[in-house]
Amino acid sequence: MTLTAEPATAGPSEPPRLDDTRRVTWSLSLVVVGLIALIVVLAAVDIVQGTAEVGLGELWAWVTGSAEQQAAAVVVDSRLPRVAAALVVGIALGGAGCVLQSISRNALASPDTLAVNAGAFLALTVAATVGLPTLIFGDLVLAFVGGLVAAAVVFALAGTDYGTVRLVLAGTVVAMVLMSVATTLIILNPIEGQGLQAWESGLLSQNGFGGVRAMVPVIAAGLALLLVLGHRLDVMVLGDDAARTVGIPVRQTQLIVLVTAVVLSAAAVTITGPIGFIGLAAPALTRLAAPIVPGLHRHRALIPVSGLVGVVIVLGADVLIRATLGAQRAVEVPTGVVTSLLGSVVLVWFAFRLRASRLDNSANALDVRGVGTRHPGVLLAVLSVVLLGIVVAAILVGDKVFLLGDLVNWATGNAGPIVTNVMGARVPRVVAALLAGVALAVAGTVIQAVTRNPLADPTIIGVAGGASVGAVIIVTFVPMASFWALAGASGLGALIAAAIVFGLSARGGFATDRLVLIGVGVSFACEALVKLMIVTTDPWNASKALTWLAGSTYGRSYEHLVPLMIGVVVLVPAVLVGYRQLDLLSVDEDTPRVLGVRPAQARFLLLGCAVLLTATAVAAIGLIAFVGLVAPHAARSLVGRRHVLVIPVAALLGAILLVLADMLGRTVAAPTQLSAGLLAALVGAPYFFYLLRKSRRRV
Template sequence: MAIGTLTEQPTRRGALPPTDQRPPSGRLFALTGTLLVLLVLLAAVHLVQGTAAVGVADLVSWVLRRESGLEAAVVVESRIPRLAAALAVGVALGAAGCVLQSISRNPVASPDILAVNNGAHFALVAASVAGLSLPFVGDIALAFAGGLLASAVVIALTGTAYGTVRLVLGGTAVSLALSSLTTSLLILRPEEGTGLYAWASGSLSQNGFGTLRLMAPFVVAGVAALLMLGRRLDVMMLGDDEARALGIPVRRTQLTVLLVTVLMSAAAVAATGPIGFVGLAAPALARLLVPHVPGLHRHRALVPVSALMGVVVVLGADVALRAAMGAQTAVRVPTGAVTSLLGGALMVALALRLRAAPIGGAGSSLEVRGTGVRRRALLAGAVGAVLLGVAAAAALAGDRSLLVGDLLLWARGEAGPLVNTVLGTRIPRVVAALLAGVALAVAGATIQAVTRNPLADPSVIGVAGGASVGAVLVVTYAPLAGFWALTGAAGAGAAVAAAVIFALSARGGFASDRLVLVGVGVSYVTTALVTTLIVATDPFSAAKALTWLSGSTYGRSYEHLLPLGLVCLVVVPLAWAGHRHLDLISIDEDTPRVLGLNVPRTRLALLACGVVLTGTAVAAIGMIGFVGLVAPHAARTLLGRRHRWVIPVAALLGGALVVLADVLGRAVIAPDQLPAGLLTAVIGTPYFLWLLHRTRAT
């Protein structure tokens, strides 16, 4: 599991070698003392925050045992267990993220990026939905198995020498697939949706100390094991070859560290749900202090400091949440949503420090280069025929199956009342899926060409997430607004997200790696914002919100599709009309300028096409993932890189993919239904991971 090295700016100057034996400096003791004092202050504030009127005076009286009663009961039964959960989870995730970054020499490695948290969460939710009741130790074992399997998939499919972008993309893809499967289970059990949805983002709420007593031994044993491996980790920071030359069993050490960190993360997920990005934020903050604190680079100091920093992150997020939103509202908002906001922002900051490959350079090595065919028109016609066949099957299949004759009679206006009723609700759904697939596929093809980044899917890089935030804001605060207002808000959200992503990525020349990392960070931020909006404003409609955010055509009528239809009618031909410009811009930065093309203006216009298509599609049927990645890649594989053919064939493939996902979601478990976006994630993730596996470094 030797993982590629990430080059950062600035480099650490004057750092001591990892095997240095100098005693800890006064700065290290000062840093530790400062963190402990900060923890005490945060804990004191944390204990006096809540829905019950327990203030500082009541807390002091309880500590001095001057009185008991309701105040003591509130503190002991509710707030202290919540505080203890923050301590345990912060220590577990902070220490786990620290050593994962060390063995990978990658500053974005964490239990979240390796899909450990999502794997553990999926295993626990699956057991809960299946009615499997286990003791807490059994939950930890189940979460450990799920997290270990997920991390093994990420490591296996991203290769044996992967760098930052490959790790982030592989982990994000696996996490999205597992999240889709988890969401499917929650939608199938709507009676459990409210509690499980909040817990899915990480909640510190506890019923007494029973769970924490069982969790504590796993955390203590894990930290102790990591401290025992501290010397080995110090030497391994020099490089695998150097460590082997000094007698360190590199592979065995990496495997041991991985097993310990997965166990600690699984225990945290079993106790509080997946609290996001503590394992990324805490070690990253600790490592920022390494150049200024002599001795902190040694893991026997770095692991405890990262653990303390993890507690500061968790407690600080919980305290800030209650201070900003008030005790009553903050009860419903999971702490993990706030830490995910911090983690996404931190990933963006790390991306800006990354000395990434320039656009068209190493970052483009993942592109699938099509071999092309001689009879492109014939192939495009065949893809169109497939789309028509899938659309016809989608019109006939569902909770009530119809025959082809019924469809023909309906088309001629001669069908009976039952057929008219069924097709009257089913056909608009088919049209919605088709139009959304076309829009997202063309958006993906355009954005990939303009950025020269073959992995710039609108959902992966955060543009679709921005559209989702805009739409949810309208649904939340203006529920009576019309569909045009919803479409406009989604488009505005996509535009804002795209402006942030591309503006930050443009620093240093549109580096391919930086674009991906900034986009993924923004995607995590938007997901956390949507989660906060849902659970804070209307927690009892979590299942409904989950369905919409997962991309559902349910209840769509022709009037809902009017904005999307108009945008597809206008913008898709505009994007196709710029196919020659897309061909030139996708080559490099200099060729189009030599040929007289105004690159900034053309890039902005084509990106605007992609953003408008994405925002309108999200407003129409919600979040649909991987369509903008899979369809353009498949089109280039079949036809080569000429966008004259790539755009129309990608549009046909995108429409067919979403229609297929929609009909499968309606028919497989009829009369229950699954949103189309969940199925596209399940379908698209294997293709995406195969792409990473096919192009991995050897």
């Protein structure tokens, strides 16, 4: 079962009367005129906002041709290109999102959830860091290819049924991996990638009209083609069979529309970078008005109106940033940060508006027969030896490679100054990765069991994002605070995020799709808040953003690890003591009650342990994805679903994965260091895709 929503459509059963035609024309004209008037007002406000004094009087003088030369130069050279970019990008993304929702019959399809924007950005990042030619149409071709490949991967993972939760999950994870690769390239090529970090979130600032002028014909041609296909789309929304009955080539039309939407998205990314969720929010808001505005459900009206709504959102976000932060501070704030916050709200809203269901009809996704259940002691011993070997290797290798004898000398206090200094910095990092791997793996095990959700993960469902917001607040506004304050703020942020996600999801019985959509929405909101705090308070410190958004053990010392050590020592045994409750909660809602377990109380206590484990891990090394997803699944495949075995096996696997990722990050590009989170994402994402495909075959 999947969660889907079909756009509101209606096919005429009889020829429209003249009065009806006039009413439709007047209604649509009123909507279009109203949107254009709102755009003009927002554009005028946006133009007069800025670091130089240009008021409404100067703007009117420029319009009438009587402006002073300096004021005219400010308007034309600086602010009009910004407004023009907002107009072009808003129309392109709004129209692209509209048709993507229609061909997939999925209310959450957009250039963001299909990873089109992420694929286009990665392609342009490769061009910038590798040194490919930067001609504007060359950039467009690169962005188009990257976006099209990304969309193809997402559709392949989500399946032909286009289930909402699958599409969002597949698109989110593909985008996460692509952005991780892009971030890695920026780190490896800091000079060539200068400025790409801010552009990653979508910047309207333009250096003249060159980029906008080059993209206008492309976007205009794409929108014109979509309008020509509007009648086909009207019929196709009713179903493939209905469309084929009247002679519409369904697959051919879907392919043409998909390619055109990718071109529009690629053109937008080429101009401003990936401005998030315009292609989701604009069509969603437009479709809300379709039942009350006659004729708006038809695509020849729906597409352009969605584009106009997209322009309103982009300009409104830009005006809001400048009005809130002031012209000087708003210069470095990407417009896409605000639109991402809007997109997160839309995702949560959709989670409650649409019919909820599960990916699986039962808890079968957690019910597996482990291959190591006959000899669990042997399996635990083997994993312990593997972990020990990887820990030793991680300590010995890096920008300087040591021998095992050097490690022995250091441990016995007989090492020289070079070995002592390097080991003093390296060992705490390895310990941090080991403890964080254990904490995240056990947290993921608890969350998956308690929610009976095979795709739950502390990062994907927003708990880790909330912890990162709390940590960055302390780092940003109280930089001299102790690490205990940092851990406390991280814990509070995780608790707030968990209360939002689990509290809202509990109303639907922790249905998989609702939990995932709410969690993904909270994750996007937390990521946007972290970026907003960083760029408004310390815009030049990109390393801080990478530390908390990508995860890194860099600079960790033993004092930083004390909260994490205590959390692992106290909370992991507490979770292990509750293994019986986890076994029962992972079955259904009635079995625990029959056997004397109070589900609400047990769920609250166990989730509390998972949230605190996540918070201490994030406070120590930042945001790490996939460890809490991969380790529990791998553990169940080895030892079955009995949590007395799953918990220790998952803990060992999580430690192995994160220590290995940290070691690779310190060695593959030495002396440049890649964050452990980036490497963990590249390792964990393929396994996640496998799980998504596996769950698709079950339904």
